[in-house]
Amino acid sequence: MNAARRSPDGAFRRLDLTVQRRVSGLLQGESAGLRLGPGSDAEELVPYSPGHDVRRIDWNATARLGDPHVWLTQAEHELETWVLVDRTPSMAFGTALAEKVEVAEATVSAIGIVADGPGNRVGLGILDAGGVRWRPPTTGRRVARRLLTAEPPSPRTAETATVGPTFAAALVELGRRARIPGLRVIVSDLLPADGTWERPFDWEPPLRRLTARHDVIVVEIVDPRELDLPAVGHVTILDPETGRQHEVDTSDPRLRAAYAEAMRSLREHNAEAVRAAGADHLRVSTDDDWARLLIRLLRRRARHPRPARSRAATATH
Structure with missing residues (x-):
């Protein structure tokens, strides 16, 4: 993937080919809504x-129950x-095989390509040391290209370290911006x-608020060297987030x-917190075949759709 950084257009074409061959069609088409409304499937x-x-x-049912009964449908929309x-x-x-950020961007870009269907839109938020940069919803392929052509993040040094935005604050912003x-x-x-290192994490409440309204997937990126320390004697370790x-x-x-x-x-x-919030959890390592893992998740979601939210609460909307 490092070579892909030097040739973003080539990286996009290779990713597009991989996605179309391996994960095409798993998110495309009309999508079931979270509420009852105009649609074709009786609910x-x-x-x-x-x-x-x-x-x-x-x-x-009307003849059996003695009173007229109707089927309400689940809303379908882009x-x-x-x-x-x-x-x-x-x-x-x-x-x-790659840096964590490269695996993250390739995974999300693939989802953008897969979600690219008639009327479908994809919005983008990039959390970095300077804050969260938001891009308005557009086609999934444009989002994929934006990610693959973005400049890679630079490790923070002790001289330039500042207190940056938190992951929890970014989730709060995501909930405010993405209301549909x-x-x-x-x-x-x-x-x-x-x-x-232990629960509760500060990002759990905003994640729960997101899952109360949306279908949420959390992809956790890890690197093998983060899980175990090698025996290499005395070393100086730099915390990239704080510079310490x-x-x-x-x-x-x-x-x-x-x-x-x-670790x-x-x-x-992390896995317990994501599951407790009601989101899907996918863990990907930098030495994994991320496309294979993504396919497995999307196919499982296609076979076993997440249940719609409470009917009692949504039938009146």
Whole structure:
């Protein structure tokens, strides 16, 4: 993927070919809404009341129950997708096939291409050291090209380090901007900039608010070297988010064991927090075949659609 940075148009063409060959069609077409409304698929049988479409009367149910009953349908509409991509300094790291930010951008770009259908729109938010830059909804292919041609993030140094925006604040902004129910894709390494390794995380409440209204996918990007410390003696480690430096002796087996346990615990807590919020969770490593993992997730979602929100709450809208 590093070569792809030097030739963005070539990278886009290769990604487009990969997506069309491997994941095409899994998000395209008319999308089921989160509320009852105009559509073609019967969703709920209710007693007839003035204003209901008489063409939806179920005569068998009416004869059986003694009163007119009609089928309400689930609304169908164009799919509006918003993606939030984490490009903070911690994402500019990779020891395997690519940097985390490259895997993140390729994954989200692929979703943009797959979601590119008639009337469908994709909005983009890029979280970096300077804040969140928002791009208005447009076609998925334009979003994919924007991500693949964007300049890569630079690691933060101790001299230039400042307190940057938080992931939680970016989720709050996403909820304010993206009010039409649809698909929301969030891609981040979920590394805690404040050193909080255990739940509850500060990003859980805004994520729960998002899933209450939207269908949400959280893609967590990891690198193998982040999970275990190699035994290479005394080293100086730089925190890319804060610029702080730490002197550690990686030859100490107790230190390596404690680090591995902390990272294992963090990943478990991340997965638990995402599931508790009601979002889909996909973990991708820089040494993974991200396209294969994305296909698996999208096919599972196609076979087992997420249930619509509470009918009691939405039938009156």
